[in-house]
Amino acid sequence: KRHCLSVSDFHRVDIENLLRLGEHYLNLDVQKSPDRSVLSGKTLINLFFENSTRTEKSFELAGKRLGADVISMQVASSSIKKGETLLDTAATLNAMNPDLLVIRHSASGAPSLLAQKVECSVINAGDGMHAHPTQALLDALTLRQAFPEGLDGLRIAICGDILHSRVARSDVALFNMLGAEVRLVGPPTLVPLDADMWGAEVFHDMETGLQGCDIVMMLRLQLERMSGAFVPSKREYFHYYGLDRKKLGFAKPNAFVMHPGPMNRGVEISSEIADDPDVSLITRQVETGVAMRMAILHALAEAQPTNGEQRS
Numbered sequence: 324k325r326h327c328l329s330v331s332d333f334h335r336v337d338i339e340n341l342l343r344l345g346e347h348y349l350n351l352d353v354q355k356s357p358d359r360s361v362l363s364g365k366t367l368i369n370l371f372f373e374n375s376t377r378t379e380k381s382f383e384l385a386g387k388r389l390g391a392d393v394i395s396m397q398v399a400s401s402s403i404k405k406g407e408t409l410l411d412t413a414a415t416l417n418a419m420n421p422d423l424l425v426i427r428h429s430a431s432g433a434p435s436l437l438a439q440k441v442e443c444s445v446i447n448a449g450d451g452m453h454a455h456p457t458q459a460l461l462d463a464l465t466l467r468q469a470f471p472e473g474l475d476g477l478r479i480a481i482c483g484d485i486l487h488s489r490v491a492r493s494d495v496a497l498f499n500m501l502g503a504e505v506r507l508v509g510p511p512t513l514v515p516l517d518a519d520m521w522g523a524e525v526f527h528d529m530e531t532g533l534q535g536c537d538i539v540m541m542l543r544l545q546l547e548r549m550s551g552a553f554v555p556s557k558r559e560y561f562h563y564y565g566l567d568r569k570k571l572g573f574a575k576p577n578a579f580v581m582h583p584g585p586m587n588r589g590v591e592i593s594s595e596i597a598d599d600p601d602v603s604l605i606t607r608q609v610e611t612g613v614a615m616r617m618a619i620l621h622a623l624a625e626a627q628p629t630n631g632e633q634r635s
């Protein structure tokens with residue numbers, strides 16, 4: 324594939340190949356002294372219209388470790404602030420002949436639109452409430468490390484603010500593709516009406532939703548995407564949906580906990596659970612993110628036309 328826009332663009336065989344390459348880069352010896360010729364002579368531009376710590380920095384690190392020239396555009400100090408449109412910005416960047424463009428945008432579909440306008444590979448680093456495919460891939464790789472026999476048959480609960488979550492949408496699609504049973508657990512106001520069409524069973528209380536689960540993935544309450552009447556009180560939300568020791572007890576005895584970050588401690592997850600090394604895979608997700616993004620960049624670079632071939 325030339326772009327990485329959404330999980331559904333990939334067949335299972337592509338995903339398996341990407342995860343295998345991710346496993347290769349998880350080896351710290353490989354990661355710290357990788358083959359820099361993989362992206363040597365390539366230019367990667369990070370274009371983040373929404374805040375990011377994990378995704379932006381891991382793409383920057385991944386690109387540099389593989390030998391690319393990496394530019395992270397500061398949107399706040401760019402001409403976007405003078406009113407330049409997304410498409411004009413894209414045309415401007417395209418004229419500089421980058422090879423890889425990583426974009427995060429608040430509008431669902433912005434990366435797909437860009438992919439039609441530029442000649443380089445486009446990677447969706449999160450678009451609105453739509454998709455976050457590289458997060459789903461790193462989550463799947465984290466799970467493969469925790470469950471070496473694979474995701475087939477695992478029961479995974481994704482809990483909290485499902486409505487605004489691009490991570491939930493991409494994770495459900497990918498976990499289903501890899502054979503897991505996915506549940507969505509959240510208050511009725513924060514679960515989309517069509518969620519039962521995603522390929523996941525919907526629950527509105529943690530006790531029944533977490534029964535028999537191998538993994539409990541918590542999501543941040545995305546207050547920035549909510550308006551007035553539907554903003555829950557944080558204290559009440561934690562009481563019903565915040566993951567603490569008692570609620571984790573509804574899942575399987577050795578269940579693991581995940582969170583894509585950034586976390587809001589005391590809102591959707593307690594510090595006691597987030598920081599418990601016996602159950603929390605949260606730091607492991609961040610470590611895995613660098614390896615998985617090295618794999619994605621590597622695979623896209625290999626899929627690009629070589630010199631002399633027509634770019635399409």
Ligand code: CP
Pocket residue numbers: 374375376377378379449458583584585
């Ligand atoms: N999970 C995730 O996308 O984190 P950032 O917003 O820090 O990139």
